[in-house]
Structures are given as structure tokens and as C-alpha cells.
Amino acid sequence: MTTTVTLEIELEVEFSHTPGTPADYWYPGDPAEVDIKAVRLGNHLIPLSAFSADDQQAIEEAALCEAEEFEPEYN
Numbered sequence: 001m002t003t004t005v006t007l008e009i010e011l012e013v014e015f016s017h018t019p020g021t022p023a024d025y026w027y028p029g030d031p032a033e034v035d036i037k038a039v040r041l042g043n044h045l046i047p048l049s050a051f052s053a054d055d056q057q058a059i060e061e062a063a064l065c066e067a068e069e070f071e072p073e074y075n
Helices: 053-069
Strands: 038-041 044-047
Touching: none
Parallel strands: none
Antiparallel strands: 038 044
């Protein structure tokens, strides 16, 4: 017997850049780069490497979708 469990996870994606680089001029819709180290599940951080290759790809694709919709706050 096989049991399938679907988890809804919350991805925390942190964006960083060096002042003076092209990232200063990023606009919504520009290509985004996301480097995911871990996924937060409740109070736990699970390393991305703990997931299957298919799950890692799905997580990275979800993060890229979020990154493309991200609108930075310009001061």
C-alpha cells in the first residue's frame, strides 16, 4: 500500500546584492536568480539536499515564480 502526503511549504527567499551592481536596477519581470539552501517547515529548517531531485526542482521553480513577482522597495 502506498500513501501519498502533500505538504504545503512556505519558502523564505532572501534577496541580496552588492550596491553598484546591476541588481540595483532590477525590475519586476527581469530574470531572477535564486539560491535556495533550506526550506522552512514550521520551526524547522530542512536542507534542500534532503529532498528528492524532483522535489528540489519543484521547490526551485516555485521560488523563481515568487522571485519574478517580487517588487523591491526603492528608497
